[in-house]
Amino acid sequence: MQIINETDMWNCVTLDEVMHAIEDAYEIHRTGKYLMPDRFIAGRDKNLMLYMPCFLDSVIGTKMLAEFPDNPGKGLPYLNGLMILNDSQTGLPRAIMNGSTLTAMRTGAVGGVAIRYLAAEDCNSVGLVGCGVQGLHQLIYACAVRPITDIYLFDSFVKDLSPFISRLSEKLNKPAISIHTCSSSRELAENSQILISATQASDPVYPDDAELLRGKCIIAIGSWRPERRELPDAVWKLTKYAYTELSYACEETGDLLIPLKNGILKTEQIRYMEDLIRDTKEGRPHEQNETRCFKSVGMGIFDARVAQLICENAEKKGIGQNIAW
Ligand SMILES: NC(=O)c1ccc[n+]([C@@H]2O[C@H](COP(=O)([O-])OP(=O)(O)OC[C@H]3O[C@@H](n4cnc5c(N)ncnc54)[C@H](O)[C@@H]3O)[C@@H](O)[C@H]2O)c1
CATH class of the missing domain: 3.30.1780.10 (ornithine cyclodeaminase, domain 1)
Known part of the structure; x- marks a missing residue:
């Protein structure tokens, strides 16, 4: 053994x-x-x-x-x-x-696969809200699947991000990538084409502003409890589908449960990543809006x-x- x-x-x-x-x-x-x-x-x-x-x-x-x-x-x-x-x-x-x-390795890879299938090929900027363990690994995989030149960071509680930046730079080993810290998630979203959140937030981590989020590839990794959410309603006004891993996610995370309950998101809009991957591989890509979103809850x-x-x-x-x- x-x-x-x-x-x-x-x-x-x-x-x-x-x-x-x-x-x-x-x-x-x-x-x-x-x-x-x-x-x-x-x-x-x-x-x-x-x-x-x-x-x-x-x-x-x-x-x-x-x-x-x-x-x-x-x-x-x-x-x-x-x-x-x-x-x-x-x-x-x-x-x-x-x-x-x-957990960190596979969750990072889950985010990487979602970016691979949802984000435009030429995306070169990524923003991370929640600079913890999962966030670090999300960035490692994001940089492996897209030609990232700029990373933007925001964390509500960790005020000194220099230890995180040192760990990230060491893991990435790509000195050409510039890493910027932001004073708000609005500033982060204004600068990033891919938005990743990996927090335990109870309330949305981005402003509920459709113009700010339009055209972004949004990856939400954290807040898996029914009463918690990372995503504001504006996301569901912009995306055609909500991609996730399995149907249970609609009960497990407030990111899907709350907008479904409030009628902001319709059950018909829930789509599974496994179908997107298979359909894309078989030459039947899903017709989508410019703004795309994947919500992860994980699975064994x-x-x-x-x-x-x-x-x-x-x-x-x-x-x-x-x-x-
Ligand atoms: N989808 C999955 O498969 C999966 C797997 C593992 C963990 N998770 C979830 O990911 C989340 C993060 O886990 P972690 O291990 O990285 O935790 P962590 O504590 O290492 O990092 C979370 C970071 O988010 C920050 N944060 C919290 N609320 C915030 C807010 N409102 N705005 C900005 N920043 C905020 C914290 O200060 C912290 O730095 C948790 O909710 C965890 O349950 C999901």
């Missing part, structure tokens, strides 16, 4: 391979060849353990997340994750890896499929720590 830590995980895959695995995961979901039981949550006081199993034909992946609210006060991450991969035929354990790294198939890629590459390349079971 392999034990694969954060550094080894990044060393054994390319960004393109991870995005390919995400496209594969969408196809697995489209064809129904999986079993994804509801996640099981066990809690004691305010501390939660979340267990998320997902059966594919090839592997079984179980992501465990520990959500401990007092951790930030102790200088520890709020969320910590572990991914366990078992063989689908025998149930034997194949790998254990860092679940937080896996992404974790299982990307973990499988990491495990197989680690085995082939002899990366990670092999332990006798």
Whole structure:
């Protein structure tokens, strides 16, 4: 069995391979060849353990997340994750890896795939609202799929973005890309063709201003609870469709649930990324408005499929720590 830590995980895959695995995961979901039981949550006081199993034909992946609210006060991450991969035929354990790294890696790739299918080929500017873990990885993949020359950053709570900028510059290793900080999300949106949000916001992170958002490719990654939202109503006045991963997203995130309830967004406008990918590949691109939007809530198939890629590459390349079971 392999034990694969954060550094080894990044060393054994390319960004393109991870995005390919995400496209594969969408196809697995489209064809129904999986079993994804509801996640099981066990809690004691305010501390939660979340267990998320997902059966594919090839592997079984179980992501465990520990959500401990007092951790930030102790200088520890709020969320910590572990991914366990078992063989689908025998149930034997194949790998254990860092679940937080896996989440950031696969969520970044989900954003990258959405940009690949929704944004104009020549987009060269991207704005990020919410400069945290997911945001960093969203930018890494955005820069891999479009010829980005300028990145704009805004965060309501983190006033000194220099540590984030240092981490981003190191990960991107593209000195030609200019990184700018903004004093508001309006300033960010005025300058960026692609808008990414990765926050826990309760209220929309952009002004409800159709002229500001017109023509943008909008990727919303955060705020997955029903009472939370990142997107203002103006987005749905500009886009023909709302792309997401699965129908459950309409119940899980306020970004879809609230405008659907208020009649701003119609059920007929909900479209799935898996269909956009398949239709585009088969030469039937969706007829769309200039403004486009993808709302992500994530799904266990992404974790299982990307973990499988990491495990197989680690085995082939002899990366990670092999332990006798
Ligand atoms: N779609 C998915 O598959 C997926 C996967 C993992 C995490 N998430 C979600 O992504 C979000 C971000 O997660 P993270 O791990 O990066 O958290 P994080 O705490 O590392 O980063 C979030 C950042 O957003 C900033 N922020 C919060 N509210 C804001 C606002 N209103 N305007 C501007 N900035 C704001 C915070 O200051 C913080 O810097 C969470 O909601 C999380 O649940 C989604």
